[in-house]
Amino acid sequence: MKQKCAEQAFEMIRDKITVGLGGGATVALLIRKIAGSGKQIRAVTPSQDTMELCMEYGIPVQPLEMTERIDIAFDGCDEVDRDLNALKSCGGIHTREKIMAAMADEYILLADENKFREKLEFNFPVTVEVMRPARRYVKKYLEKMGAEVTERRADKKTGLVISDDGNYLMEARFPRTDNAKALSDQLDQILGIAGHSLFCGIVAKAVIVKEKGIDIIEKENQ
Numbered sequence: 001m002k003q004k005c006a007e008q009a010f011e012m013i014r015d016k017i018t019v020g021l022g023g024g025a026t027v028a029l030l031i032r033k034i035a036g037s038g039k040q041i042r043a044v045t046p047s048q049d050t051m052e053l054c055m056e057y058g059i060p061v062q063p064l065e066m067t068e069r070i071d072i073a074f075d076g077c078d079e080v081d082r083d084l085n086a087l088k089s090c091g092g093i094h095t096r097e098k099i100m101a102a103m104a105d106e107y108i109l110l111a112d113e114n115k116f117r118e119k120l121e122f123n124f125p126v127t128v129e130v131m132r133p134a135r136r137y138v139k140k141y142l143e144k145m146g147a148e149v150t151e152r153r154a155d156k157k158t159g160l161v162i163s164d165d166g167n168y169l170m171e172a173r174f175p176r177t178d179n180a181k182a183l184s185d186q187l188d189q190i191l192g193i194a195g196h197s198l199f200c201g202i203v204a205k206a207v208i209v210k211e212k213g214i215d216i217i218e219k220e221n222q
Contacts, residue, residue, distance in 0.1 A: 001112040005209040006030040008216075009074050009110055015039050018062070020073025020100045021054070023047035023091050026110045027074060031057055044070055044103070046096030048164070064096060073104035077199075078124045080109050081117045084203040084219060085180040089127040092152070092161065092169050095195025098202065106204045113210040120180050125171040126187070127152070127197040129163050134192020139170060141190055147172040167194050 006029035013019055013034065019041045021027050027050060034041060035057035043054045043061045054061045075097055080086040086109055088094045101107040126147075130138045142149045152161040152169040161169050177183050184200040187193060208215040 001209045001211070002026045002029055004214065005110045005112065005207055006033055008207050008209070008214055009108065010034065010037070012072060012108070013039060013041065014071075016041070017071040018042045018044060018067070018069070020070040020075075020104050020107070021045045021047070021050050022073070022075030022097050022100070023050055023093065024076035026076055028053055030074060030110075031059065035059060044073075044100060046093050046100050047091075064100065067103055070100065070104040072106045072108065073100055074108050074110055075101070077109045077111055077115060079115055079117055079120055079122075080111055080203070080206050080208075081120045081180075082217060083119075083180075084109075084206060084217065085120050085184075086199040086203055086206075087120060087122070087124050087126070087197055088199060089124040089171070089197040092127060092129075092163060094127060094197040094199075095129045096164065098195055098199065101199070101202050107202060109203050109206040111206060111208055113208055116206075116208050119178065122174060122176055124197075125173040126183075128170045128172050128187065129165075129194040129196065130168045130170055131192050131194055132166070132168060135168055138190060138192045142170070142172045145172075145174070145186070147174045149173075163194075165194065172196075 077086045181200045206217045
């Protein structure tokens with residue numbers, strides 16, 4: 001199903017444009033498809049793994065910090081719902097992914113049907129990227145909001161996981177909420193949070209691949 005998803009995404013890419021590429025297995029398949037097609041694109045990515053794969057396949061990569069605008073961007077997710085709210089918690093690069101999404105004329109999520117929900121179920125925690133001076137303050141604030149908070153730790157070394165931008169990553173598991181947008185807005189207002197993995201009002205489309213067929217979910221106003 002990931003291959004079908006990558007093929008559908010490939011059909012949305014025009015020649016000689018700037019394409020944002022997130023992380024994950026489906027994006028890796030899309031890179032291989034682009035490389036073998038003869039289409040000439042310039043890639044922009046928040047992911048070190050994706051950047052290295054693009055370079056391996058001869059696709060030019062432009063640094064995120066040198067980019068103002070992206071024609072179209074593709075990314076994976078952990079959950080996405082019919083209102084195009086999404087959780088992107090596992091990778092830990094969600095803040096940079098949101099920057100890429102903001103630059104893109106169209107930000108499109110690629111997922112199989114197992115990740116689709118009518119409403120987000122929050123089976124994954126909200127990952128919060130926290131500036132170092134705000135570590136204790138933000139943790140306490142999230143707990144006051146009702147979240148169970150743990151700090152992400154590495155499996156193969158001691159200490160806390162640090163993001164690519166030098167910040168801490170915390171996992172905030174909230175009681176299930178029916179208003180993802182309200183939770184996202186509240187997190188956006190907390191001083192010291194650089195970004196969080198709840199994406200609301202950002203996604204233009206979601207390509208959902210099923211055993212039989214493909215659904216493309218779009219914003220209602222599009």
